[in-house]
Amino acid sequence: MAEHTQLIDAIDIRTAVRAYDAEPIDDDTARQLAMTLDAVNTLAGLHMQLLCDKPDVFAEANASGHLKHAANLIAIVGPANDTEAKERAGFYAERVVLAATLRGLGTLWVAGSWDREAAAKHCRIARGEELYLGVVIGYPEHHAEHLSKSFEELAEYQRTHRPTKSFEQFTAGMSDAARAAAPDWFRAGVEAAMKAPSAMNRQPITFTYNPNADTAAAHIDTTAGDEHWALNDLGIAKLHFQIGAGQGDWAWGDGGLFLHK
């Protein structure tokens, strides 16, 4: 996988990992992850923390077989009652997920398959902050074998391992003619967002392209049944879109615009 070092490569091979090797994350990797989190926290206005060797957080999910050997966590802590911070959490934590993917680590966003209270006890949560969500992190089960797989094998698995809404559903607000006339960067952005994780795979975000302004917009589809985590999933989808589209920046918020550079 040596030649595949870009974030778009991570998007092409990332999948939710629910079974891990029992091995702890090695010290060097843990240190690098913690440093990445510190840097991203400064940009994001968040307080994400790496918690290693905390299997009590996943005792039930591991015992039921839903997860295997889950023991490490990125705890996503941020300002309480702040909708924009929740969107930023999705955007920036997914950025860390993609960096971890390139290092051969597996990840799983968790809203339900963890003991939130046990996780909160291990975190530093300042006054005015709350614990939003977690991301399990660790070496995927049989990871030596996993590392020997080719990029193409991993990408094929990503493309086929779960259902996805179609490009047309992701651009439900556009006509066929508008889709055909949209620039390549828009299509590439949407295709990267189609590979994004979302709570219960609800894929609650749609995109539109405005030819007059040459901008894209991202919208929460309130019929998708993802009301609890829609802001987080909006942030995740925007990050994937931005990486797929190449250069450009988003404005935060439902309906926020993307300016391609």
Ligand SMILES: Cc1cc2nc3c(=O)[nH]c(=O)nc-3n(C[C@H](O)[C@H](O)[C@H](O)COP(=O)(O)O)c2cc1C
């Ligand atoms: C906010 C959020 C919460 C999630 N919570 C859980 C969870 O509690 N348990 C679980 O097994 N998967 C959870 N997932 C993982 C999704 O089920 C998964 O991302 C989705 O099915 C798409 O699959 P993929 O990540 O392999 O592309 C969550 C994902 C997100 C984004």
